Amino acid sequence: MSSIELTTSQKDILRELINLYGQSERAVKGEDIADGVNRNPGTIRNQMQSLKALQLVEGVPGPKGGYKPTANAYEALGVQDLDEPANVPLFHNGEHVDANVQEIDLTSVHHPDLCRAEIRLHGSIKQFHDGDDVVIGPTPRSKLQIEGTVDGKDETNNVLIVSTSMMEAPASEPEH
Known part of the structure; x- marks a missing residue:
């Protein structure tokens, strides 16, 4: 995959999504991402549309829905998504x-x-x-x-x- 140039705002949102998803391992609500990056939930929804188009996030419909990072998201931020990362205290x-x-x-x-x-x-x-x-x-x-x-x-x-x-x-x- 070629390197994707992301804006600082997109990186912040994507990193917050990856952090929150890593903690819960379930779809993350836009409001939770908005809280983490001090932005309006509407702004997050708009940004998610462009991140979906870049195949960096996927939307999960329904009451337990929200957003999940794709493997491409980890790659775009240079974050390794290891199944069992070694724990460094x-x-x-x-x-x-x-x-x-x-x-x-x-x-x-x-x-x-x-x-x-x-x-x-x-x-x-x-x-x-x-x-x-x-x-x-x-x-x-x-x-x-x-x-x-x-x-x-x-x-x-x-x-x-x-x-x-x-x-x-x-x-x-x-x-x-």
């Missing part, structure tokens, strides 16, 4: 958060005093604020654990920018 100010860490990008690792990590989540990042303490990991394979402070966030892409204070992974056993 995330702690926010000491409390476990029910969000799945999708990706960890280490930026500015060459800087002598500062290392930033960009943490992309599957789940809402609204509750995170600058200065909050976070612990990410350990990751499933390398057992990497990152501790740091939220330095910013990109809500459109569901990314937390974390100034790391500690990163460690246990020494691995040499393979024979």
